Amino acid sequence: MVKDLEDTVWIGLEYFANEGDELWEMPDRRFIEFAIDELASINVIDKADVLDATRIKVKKAYPAYFDSYKDIKVVQDHLCGVENLYCVGRNGQHRYNNMDHSMLTAIDAVKSILHPEEFKREDIWKVNTETEYHESKKAEE
């Protein structure tokens, strides 16, 4: 049991994995040890200081831009035809939005509700129109 929480820190690690691949299938305990080893090897932590750890697998965390995604415009056009429907955020648009994009879509939705003549509902879809993953772009640069 931790005696003094003020002297502890929570560290979150994020690993990209696909369902069924080696990382995904690795048993929890082994994965946790692997992650602790990684942190120790880059001198972020001393292994002996780890008090507790947990692993959470999140399926379908990323919107997929393949297969029928090329037809997304058909879906968008249909949704835009539904009165009073404002599609915002990552899952609301099935788009690889980050936090900023997601908030922007919400801000645009509010503008559109308040001033529909000035801000068209369709324009909410103009935020983050790139169909590339930002991480892959960074890796290529």
Ligand SMILES: Cc1cc2nc3c(=O)[nH]c(=O)nc-3n(C[C@H](O)[C@H](O)[C@H](O)COP(=O)(O)OP(=O)(O)OC[C@H]3O[C@@H](n4cnc5c(N)ncnc54)[C@H](O)[C@@H]3O)c2cc1C
């Ligand atoms: C692994 C990962 C790492 C990320 N890293 C970054 C990063 O470093 N920087 C960054 O800017 N962005 C990052 N993002 C993206 C960022 O998390 C999203 O862009 C942002 O959270 C999307 O906001 P949102 O409001 O659209 O959706 P969410 O934040 O997903 O909110 C949707 C909410 O709706 C709730 N919900 C769903 N269905 C229902 C229902 N039927 N009834 C009631 N509630 C429901 C969900 O529980 C959730 O709380 C990351 C995303 C992932 C998955």
